Amino acid sequence: MTSAKGKRSTGNSAKEEIKNEICNLEEIEKIRKSIEESPKNYNKLVRLLKNLHTLISLLNDANLGEVDSDFMSIARSLIYSLYRIFSHLISKRLLKVFKGISEQEETVRKWLISKYESFQKELFDLWSIQFFTASIATLKIDVLENLMKLVQDEGKYLGPSVDEAYFPTLRYRKILQNLLVSGDEKSINEEDGYTDDYLLLEFKETYFEKYWDLKFYFFSELPHIEEELRESGKGHRMVFSKLVALTKSAPVYDLKNKEEITEMPVWVENAPQNTMYSVNTFRNNFERTWIGALNLQNLSKKEYSSALAILHKRIIPFFGDAQKLMDFLTASYTLGVNTKDGLLAILALNGLWELMKSYNLEYPNFYTNLYAILTPELLHLKEKSRFFRLLDLFMSSTHLPASIVASFIKRLARLCLTAPPSSIICVIPFIYNLIRKHGHSTCMLLIHSTTTTEEDAEYEDPFDENETDPSKTEALGSSIWELETMINHYHPNVSALVKIFTQHFTKYSYNMEDFLDWSYAKLIDAEMKKRFKGDLGVEFEKWNGMFGDEGYMSDYLY
Incomplete structure (x- = not known):
């Protein structure tokens, strides 16, 4: 035929x-x-x-x-x-x-x-x-x-x-292999590395999330599929994006009630219960799956970021040995710094923070690496809101030395000199909250510095902006004069907000969520909708022409 x-x-x-x-x-x-x-x-x-x-x-x-x-x-x-x-x-x-x-x-x-x-x-x-x-x-x-x-x-x-008891693992593996590689790589969202494939959505909602045996054997068989992908070099991007999409929506099981997995329905009634209800076996399979996925070749930075964004909630808690992610997280941070991708670097540090907090991982260079991310490019990113949420989390420890806190305050204030108004509006309340939260009397000197006098002919800022170690920048001997210059900023919102530092520190900490999503468009829209009381004072001079004998510019051109 x-x-x-x-x-x-x-x-x-x-x-x-x-x-x-x-x-x-x-x-x-x-x-x-x-x-x-x-x-x-x-x-x-x-x-x-x-x-x-x-x-x-x-x-x-x-x-x-x-x-x-x-x-x-x-x-x-x-x-x-x-x-x-x-x-x-x-x-x-x-x-x-x-x-x-x-x-x-x-x-x-x-x-x-x-x-x-x-x-x-x-x-x-x-x-x-x-x-x-x-x-x-x-x-x-x-x-x-x-x-x-x-x-x-x-x-x-x-x-x-x-x-x-029997589960057809080879048949299920073939279905998964073809399901995960099906579709067009163009469907992968370049912004976040996810895919919204309708066939995967049907699998997730109808089978994967409802039946425990299908979920268990999914993570049991996927390492074999990943091994074949590494050998063939094809389809790995689709598999990775679909794995992220399946993992990010909800925890694979309730960590607080592990026993409840035995109450979940199964698709294959004859599936071996002793195997699939073993939490340790599931965690080992889950770990092998994700380590294999993270080792797939030619993944883009956006795809790494999509995995890093869910690492702390959806991946690390279900690992048998979460410290196996240490090398990946360190490499991701280095990649982010070398490529000036602040979001990738901060997400990698978020994973390391989770390992430090929950698994007692020692990572002494954490705040040095975090400090290195604070570059002028950072405040121009559209993902700055995510960055400040994570930075607020990292700086929440009340045991941080005053020298490190002062360095972060000083570096952020210095970045405001070249930052857009929408970013400055995030930085000002963030610095205010830092000073209130840590309560270091020495950090207050950054506002009321007495290291110089008005009679001094020339002031030299002792802050070393080229020092990479935040504990050695001499920030405590400096002041946040950069924010004082913001009082004369051209944008009225910035000028009004920064005046909080000229008042007594009696105000409660700011809710950062009120400031994180500001943009140029939102600032302009707020100004356009602002209502003024009374008449506005304006200056207006009528010109007869732009150039010529009667024009205003002619006085300067001729």
């Missing part, structure tokens, strides 16, 4: 030619029943599979244009009928070769198994179709449903014996 792709001409004539070759709905149903009734009709499987191959080739051929509803109905009927046929064969245990059967029976069973594999390959080919239509999307979801039902059937009938 000639495939729909290749020699056929395009257009209606090609469609009519294909329509004449394939079975109609009544014929499909008739063939299905005949195969289920007698082994003599097994050969009719070949015709159905060829029809399915032709239709999938047609769906994958963009030159043939939009596929009409008749073709879609036939494709859906073919897939469902073939599913029912193989489900029937599985229930009769005809897709398994046992000892003691005759040579002829063994030949027949191996042939049926090969057709079963061909059927699933055709379904995976359908998943690989790149272009999107609503009908194709629905068909792909139908394929997922049929494949998952076959996993259920195999678990029930194809084990070593009917009563013995």
Whole structure:
């Protein structure tokens, strides 16, 4: 049979030619029943599979244009009928070769198994179709449903014996492998590294999050898939982004109530409970999965950031040995600093902070590395709100030495000299909160410094902005004169806000959430909507022209 792709001409004539070759709905149903009734009709499987191959080739051929509803109905009927046929064969245990059967029976069973594999390959080919239509999307979801039902059937009938616990791991692995690599890499959001693939969403909501055995064996089989990806070098970006998407939505289980996993429903009733309800085994598989994912080649910085963003809540708590992430986090921080990607660096430090806080990891250079992130580029990032939330967390310890706190205050004040107003508005309340929170009397000298007098001919700031160690910058001997200059800032919001430092420190700490999401657009919008009381004083001079004898500029040009 000639495939729909290749020699056929395009257009209606090609469609009519294909329509004449394939079975109609009544014929499909008739063939299905005949195969289920007698082994003599097994050969009719070949015709159905060829029809399915032709239709999938047609769906994958963009030159043939939009596929009409008749073709879609036939494709859906073919897939469902073939599913029912193989489900029937599985229930009769005809897709398994046992000892003691005759040579002829063994030949027949191996042939049926090969057709079963061909059927699933055709379904995976359908998943690989790149272009999107609503009908194709629905068909792909139908394929997922049929494949998952076959996993259920195999678990029930194809084990070593009917009563013995069994989960079809190899079948499930093939489904996962094709599910995770399906789709177009262009669907990966370049902003955050996530993918919003509808097929993955269906898998997540209908299967992954509802059935514990499917979740357990997902993390059990994924390391094998990752190993194949490393060897082939293909599809790793899709797998990584989909793994992040599956992990980020919710914890894989309730850490406070681990025993509740035994109450979750299972998809395969015959799945081995002793294995899948072992929390330690699950944690080891989860750890292997994520370490393997983080070692995939050619991941972009955005993809690293997408994993780092969920590391502290969704990954580290479920690791058997979280300190295995130390090298990855250190390398991510170095990459962020070397490429001047402040967000990547701060997210890496957030992971290290979680290891220090929850696992007693020693990382003596934490605040030195955090200090190194405070560069002029940082306050120009659109992700600055996330940065300040994390920085507020890192600076929350009341045991920080005054010299380190003063260095961070001084560095942030210095950055305000070249920062946009929307960032300065974040820095001013942040510095105010730092001084209040730590309550160091020495830090107050940054506001009321007495190291110089008005009679001094020239003031030299002792702060060493080139020093990388925040404990050695001599910031305590300096002052935040940079913020005093902000009193004369051109933007009225900045000028008004910074005056808090000229008043007594009796005000409560600021709620930083009120300042983190400001932008140029929001500042301008606030000014445009501001209501003024009374008349505004303005100066206006009427000009008769821009240039010439009567123009204002002529006095300067001639």
